[in-house]
Amino acid sequence: MNKFVSGLGAAWLAALVAAAPASAQDLELAITAPAGAGGGWDSAARSLQEVMMATGNAKSVQVINVPGAGGTVGLAQFVQGADGKSDQLLVGGITMVGAIITNDAPYDLTNVTPIARLTGDPLVVAVPASSPYQTMADLVAGIQKDVEHTIWAGGSAGGADHILAALVTQAAGVDPAKVNYVAYSGGGESLAAMLGGQVTAGVSGYGEWQGQIRSGDLRALAISYPEPIEGIAAQPLKAQGYDIELVNWRGVFAGPNVSDDAKAKLEEAVAKTVASPEWKELINARGWSDYYAPSAEFTDFIASETDRVGSILKSIGLAD
Amino acid sequence: MDSILYLLGGFATALEPMNLTFAAIGVMLGTAVGVLPGIGPALTVALLLPITFKLDPGGSLIMFAGIYYGGMYGGSTTAILLNTPGESASVVTALEGNQMAKRGRGGPALATAAIGSFVAALIATAGLAFFAPILVKLAVKFGPWDYFGLMLIAFITVSATFGSSPLRGLTSLGIGLWLGLVGIDQLTGQTRLAFGVPNLMDGIEVTTLAVGLFALGEALFVVSRHAFSDDAPMAIKGSIWMSREDWSRSWRPWLRGTAVGFPIGALPAGGAEIPTFLSYTMERKLAKRPEEFGHGAIEGVAGPEAANNASAAGTLVPLLTLGLPTSATAAVMLAGFQQYNLQPGPLLFVQHPALVWGLVASLFIANVMLLVLNLPMVGLWVKLLKIPLPWLYGGILVFASMGTIAANPSVVELLMLVGFGFLGFVMRRYDYPVAPAVVGLILGPMADSQLRRALQMSLGDPMILLQHPGSATMIGIAVLALIAPFLFKGLSRFRQDED
Amino acid sequence: MTSTQDAGLHRPTLIIGLALFALAMITFHDAWNMKIRASYGMGADAASYFVAGFLGLLAIGHLIAAFRPQPEADAADWAGVIWVSLGLAGLTLSVWLGGGFILGSTLLFVLTARAFGRKAILTDLLIGLALGLGIFLLFNKLLTLALPAGPLERLF
Numbered sequence: 001m002n003k004f005v006s007g008l009g010a011a012w013l014a015a016l017v018a019a020a021p022a023s024a025q026d027l028e029l030a031i032t033a034p035a036g037a038g039g040g041w042d043s044a045a046r047s048l049q050e051v052m053m054a055t056g057n058a059k060s061v062q063v064i065n066v067p068g069a070g071g072t073v074g075l076a077q078f079v080q081g082a083d084g085k086s087d088q089l090l091v092g093g094i095t096m097v098g099a100i101i102t103n104d105a106p107y108d109l110t111n112v113t114p115i116a117r118l119t120g121d122p123l124v125v126a127v128p129a130s131s132p133y134q135t136m137a138d139l140v141a142g143i144q145k146d147v148e149h150t151i152w153a154g155g156s157a158g159g160a161d162h163i164l165a166a167l168v169t170q171a172a173g174v175d176p177a178k179v180n181y182v183a184y185s186g187g188g189e190s191l192a193a194m195l196g197g198q199v200t201a202g203v204s205g206y207g208e209w210q211g212q213i214r215s216g217d218l219r220a221l222a223i224s225y226p227e228p229i230e231g232i233a234a235q236p237l238k239a240q241g242y243d244i245e246l247v248n249w250r251g252v253f254a255g256p257n258v259s260d261d262a263k264a265k266l267e268e269a270v271a272k273t274v275a276s277p278e279w280k281e282l283i284n285a286r287g288w289s290d291y292y293a294p295s296a297e298f299t300d301f302i303a304s305e306t307d308r309v310g311s312i313l314k315s316i317g318l319a320d
Numbered sequence: 321m322d323s324i325l326y327l328l329g330g331f332a333t334a335l336e337p338m339n340l341t342f343a344a345i346g347v348m349l350g351t352a353v354g355v356l357p358g359i360g361p362a363l364t365v366a367l368l369l370p371i372t373f374k375l376d377p378g379g380s381l382i383m384f385a386g387i388y389y390g391g392m393y394g395g396s397t398t399a400i401l402l403n404t405p406g407e408s409a410s411v412v413t414a415l416e417g418n419q420m421a422k423r424g425r426g427g428p429a430l431a432t433a434a435i436g437s438f439v440a441a442l443i444a445t446a447g448l449a450f451f452a453p454i455l456v457k458l459a460v461k462f463g464p465w466d467y468f469g470l471m472l473i474a475f476i477t478v479s480a481t482f483g484s485s486p487l488r489g490l491t492s493l494g495i496g497l498w499l500g501l502v503g504i505d506q507l508t509g510q511t512r513l514a515f516g517v518p519n520l521m522d523g524i525e526v527t528t529l530a531v532g533l534f535a536l537g538e539a540l541f542v543v544s545r546h547a548f549s550d551d552a553p554m555a556i557k558g559s560i561w562m563s564r565e566d567w568s569r570s571w572r573p574w575l576r577g578t579a580v581g582f583p584i585g586a587l588p589a590g591g592a593e594i595p596t597f598l599s600y601t602m603e604r605k606l607a608k609r610p611e612e613f614g615h616g617a618i619e620g621v622a623g624p625e626a627a628n629n630a631s632a633a634g635t636l637v638p639l640l641t642l643g644l645p646t647s648a649t650a651a652v653m654l655a656g657f658q659q660y661n662l663q664p665g666p667l668l669f670v671q672h673p674a675l676v677w678g679l680v681a682s683l684f685i686a687n688v689m690l691l692v693l694n695l696p697m698v699g700l701w702v703k704l705l706k707i708p709l710p711w712l713y714g715g716i717l718v719f720a721s722m723g724t725i726a727a728n729p730s731v732v733e734l735l736m737l738v739g740f741g742f743l744g745f746v747m748r749r750y751d752y753p754v755a756p757a758v759v760g761l762i763l764g765p766m767a768d769s770q771l772r773r774a775l776q777m778s779l780g781d782p783m784i785l786l787q788h789p790g791s792a793t794m795i796g797i798a799v800l801a802l803i804a805p806f807l808f809k810g811l812s813r814f815r816q817d818e819d
Numbered sequence: 820m821t822s823t824q825d826a827g828l829h830r831p832t833l834i835i836g837l838a839l840f841a842l843a844m845i846t847f848h849d850a851w852n853m854k855i856r857a858s859y860g861m862g863a864d865a866a867s868y869f870v871a872g873f874l875g876l877l878a879i880g881h882l883i884a885a886f887r888p889q890p891e892a893d894a895a896d897w898a899g900v901i902w903v904s905l906g907l908a909g910l911t912l913s914v915w916l917g918g919g920f921i922l923g924s925t926l927l928f929v930l931t932a933r934a935f936g937r938k939a940i941l942t943d944l945l946i947g948l949a950l951g952l953g954i955f956l957l958f959n960k961l962l963t964l965a966l967p968a969g970p971l972e973r974l975f
Binding site: 487490491494497498501505507508509510512513536539540543544545546547548709710711713714715717718719721722725726729731734735738741742745749750751764768771772773774775776777778779780 | 831832835839842845846849850853854855856857859860861862863864865866867870873874877880881884890892893894895896897899900902903904906907908910911914915920924927928929931932933934935936937943946947950951954958966967
């Protein structure tokens with residue numbers, strides 16, 4: 001929807017940066033958020049903008065929103081516009097991996113240069129408070145008994161929520177193509193369906209539902225993170241005996257054909273930003289988890305995620 | 321009782337001179353940016369939000385409330401004066417409002433919109449303050465089947481905007497429905513009618529269609545007729561203020577519009593458009609002189625504008641009580657709240673009562689400020705119409721295309737805008753109404769996904785639509801509304817035959 | 820819409836009918852080739868078939884109406900329409916080819932004013948330029964909303 005540059009925020013932060021230490025790098029960056037205002041990638045881009053400028057790791061940062069098609073519109077524009085440029089970054093994540101496959105997008109993440117993985121949020125599997133299911137084992141037994149009437153609510157088709165629902169169904173020993181997954185826009189409407197008791201279970205980013213989980217309106221059965229997380233009572237699926245892990249990760253990329261020198265400079269700026277106390281404070285406030293990985297590790301990670309997401313999307317009939 | 325104390329405390333903060341100034345600035349900025357065609361409330365709030373970060377939490381919350389209501393109100397001005405709705409919720413306002421302006425009654429039209437917005441927002445904000453926790457319990461019970469019933473009613477009511485020929489009205493609606501198919505289907509990820517163009521993947525932007533059909537189409541049509549008419553149609557006749565008759569014709573529509581707008585706005589997938597359609601139809605049915613509709617009936621401005629603003633307050637119900645942003649504007653607002661460490665959700669009212677009631681007080685103050693600042697502006701706005709036609713339409717086209725490329729800077733979007741402009745011209749030339757196309761684009765995709773969600777939950781059994789009392793009732797109403805006119809017509813013809 | 824044609828074929832109605840029929844066929848074809856099926860309930864193609872059918876019925880309605888008396892469209896000043904079209908084309912090309920927003924909107928303003936019969940092109944050029952510049956400064960500088968930039972915009 002809205003493509004605009006966050007200007008006033010930038011102007012305001014520029015004033016802060018004026019007071020930043022003299023060692024400040026002279027990077028003048030433009031970060032593409034391949035989504036509209038308010039979404040996860042948009043807030044990731046804007047958070048990066050805020051902290052990079054506040055810590056003096058960049059002189060100025062502009063955020064450009066290019067929404068569309070699970071981020072693939074922004075990716076295509078970025079691949080064409082940022083070729084060889086040392087001052088362009090793109091935010092992306094696991095949803096983009098799925099969208100590239102389901103939309104048959106002309107460009108994929110091998111066309112861009114991974115700089116760093118930034119955050120990784122757990123997904124939560126939850127049921128309405130009135131549900132008879134008390135534990136993950138109850139839900140899995142329910143799936144085995146009647147997969148058709150086990151109705152899931154979550155975000156858009158082929159996204160991370162959908163993939164997790166399919167993985168849980170698969171782990172229950174049922175054909176994942178049979179999962180009855182009802183897609184809603186964003187995290188909002190699926191929450192209403194959960195609270196209204198119209199569905200059996202739901203998947204969402206933990207942060208989006210934590211208010212309802214704390215107030216007892218929803219019962220969290222499991223999280224998809226590999227290890228337990230402090231402050232979250234629900235245990236990982238892995239710890240409950242299901243071999244599933246899925247992290248809603250986000251990272252930054254530079255354009256194609258970036259010189260080694262420019263790449264190293266961007267890596268350093270991002271690494272320094274992520275190590276700063278300001279970043280730690282900010283991701284805490286947003287309810288995100290640090291999932292930093294440097295360029296080389298991130299590149300391998302993307303390859304394995306692409307394989308994994310591709311095969312599960314195939315099994316639920318969204319890709320061929 | 322505690323809530324009243326908190327509310328009073330909120331008012332005490334909001335009424336400080338400094339904070340009143342912030343409210344005034346917020347309202348002015350919100351209105352000024354919201355007035356631009358193509359820049360809806362979501363973009364307005366997003367653009368202006370960073371300004372508020374500089375202030376202390378109290379002041380910024382107040383300015384924020386001003387921007388929100390200012391942006392919601394701004395769209396009606398261009399809809400009335402220039403037949404250029406800035407956002408989808410103002411499309412209905414343009415129908416009667418612009419007819420009024422063309423008959424020299426732009427002043428009363430703007431005034432009834434401003435006062436109606438004020439009344440609606442006042443009542444709806446009070447509703448938000450006192451009934452939000454109850455209302456939200458009902459709202460989440462609204463299932464996909466119920467939404468589908470509501471959509472059906474909305475579809476039937478569209479026929480009120482059809483004009484003289486049902487074939488032309490239905491054709492316009494059909495074009496809107498067709499455009500609504502374009503893009504990636506949310507439920508299955510299947511792409512429809514995008515022909516591999518990435519910019520089409522997310523579907524057709526409603527504002528692009530509305531601005532194209534209304535603003536560009538109107539300009540092309542007016543220029544095609546300009547040489548043959550010696551009229552200066554937009555002069556001001558009579559008082560620019562509302563007459564006694566205008567008042568007596570407006571106050572009921574304001575209240576009815578509020579009654580429709582607030583609860584539908586509070587539904588998680590309700591939106592601001594459907595209440596405006598429903599309100600328009602209702603006023604048309606209830607009007608003492610229904611023949612005036614289509615020629616500048618003030619009820620047709622008063623009702624939908626009230627409904628629009630009441631739904632804006634309604635949107636805050638799921639946002640504050642569930643943390644659930646139900647519109648693009650609300651999503652931007654949510655980001656704004658988080659800046660003040662205000663995490664909307666079920667515990668918000670319990671954990672941060674002072675902030676919540678401070679916000680409610682701010683909304684009241686912003687609303688009053690909106691009226692105080694905008695009523696005197698009516699005289700100024702109406703003078704816009706005195707600009708000579710060549711410059712007026714030159715300006716309209718520049719602002720309309722600017723709004724579209726600013727919101728979405730791509731050549732494809734601009735080409736679509738121009739294409740819709742020519743479509744609007746052809747439709748006007750051959751007497752096809754343009755509003756049903758916009759309505760089709762809004763309602764079509766909503767009805768499609770809600771129906772399919774309902775059928776997915778019932779494993780394909782259509783009876784689910786009749787098993788739930790809410791949806792069964794609404795579908796019943798829709799069917800009645802559809803066949804009643806034919807029945808009555810048949811009946812009266814039958815009687816005539818007997819004579 | 821003052822006069823009504825008495826008899827014979829009403830060509831605009833016929834053409835619109837044929838256009839609707841073409842849209843219906845495209846939609847049907849698009850739906851026919853959809854690969855992703857819904858596991859439960861209806862798929863994404865159902866709405867396409869519905870709309871295709873609806874458009875088909877409307878097309879038939881138009882074909883029938885074309886043989887009935889239809890209101891005749893009023894005379895049009897095509898020169899004016901062409902001037903405005905040139906203005907819109909000017910803006911689109913200017914944005915497309917990197918001429919920028921100010922140049923494009925000035926063209927649009929001047930040509931629209933010309934369409935309404937103004938001949939004082941220099942005055943209109945100045946007004947259009949001032950308007951475009953004002954909008955650009957407001958958006959790019961104050962709101963920092965990225966309007967398309969060209970040579971003129973880079974001066975600021």
